[in-house]
Amino acid sequence: MASSTDSFFPAPDAGHLRARLAQAGLRATRQRLVILESLLTLPGHPTAEQVHRQVISQEPSISLGTVYKALDSFVAAGLTRRVAAAEGTSRRYDADCTEHHHLFCTETQEIIDYCDPQLDALIREFFAAKGLHDFQPHSFSLHITGSKVVK
Amino acid sequence: MASSTDSFFPAPDAGHLRARLAQAGLRATRQRLVILESLLTLPGHPTAEQVHRQVISQEPSISLGTVYKALDSFVAAGLTRRVAAAEGTSRRYDADCTEHHHLFCTETQEIIDYCDPQLDALIREFFAAKGLHDFQPHSFSLHITGSKVVK
């Protein structure tokens, strides 16, 4: 929680966050920095509501509307993705735009990231060899439904 | 539109629809028969709203609330699935409960079913060999994002 420069920067790597926003062509406002940080920090692909709850603990004046607008602009700029989810009523967001897969836990409703270059290669090879009729694939994401193993 | 038995049965295979409902332990009401038929007929995984629009062309008195309740009971009974979608605000439903994959077209927003036992086998083999840390997989669904090839 405490860091060497905590009087100026709420996050350990505020400079990095600024850079990410600048790179995406977005203004680095106080609100967006906190929202982006929360999105990166929160586990399991949060909803706008969950981001907002996290965010107001650092900056109580940030409104839910602003969170929605910021997340929209992040998605438009390619900084963030929307996650496809069958359960629940709200949209979920993912700050990680690299190609990866998701584990859906039927018990806890969690969405867990799963990354495996070997699996990616396997899938790409499969479609390279087989092809898809009248469809140009761009990216792949495997949804694995199941439950966490209780020890 | 016209069929040999259209005075009694709106659908060609009403008997089959009744059987599906009975098998799931659900009462075969007039409304559910029409809703299930629409769900099977409509292309690209419709929303409750889209099912309702289709349904009222056959039975104008069916309310949107009834469509929601019927779809809920179908899902609870395992007759129908909810489809995971990142785009749009409404839930989408899929009458096909067999394991299959989805093509997401970024141009038309369509969700197209894709079925390939060879791919299923490949994925199952991969996880059988490799395993997942602390997770018991139950089903797999590959989301393929891309665009339809224009001829």
Next chain:
DNA sequence: GTCGCTGCAAAACATTTGCAAGAGG
């Protein structure tokens, strides 16, 4: 200084719920 972003509050949507009356088995 300009223009994009924020906060607020209202509106637009999407989904759920409660309950009296009706229909299925």
Next chain:
DNA sequence: CCTCTTGCAAATGTTTTGCAGCGAC
């Protein structure tokens, strides 16, 4: 008949919008 389902309407939850003022660049 008994119970589950329907239709209606109101409640709840989620996302969008409009606009005046503020702040980043």
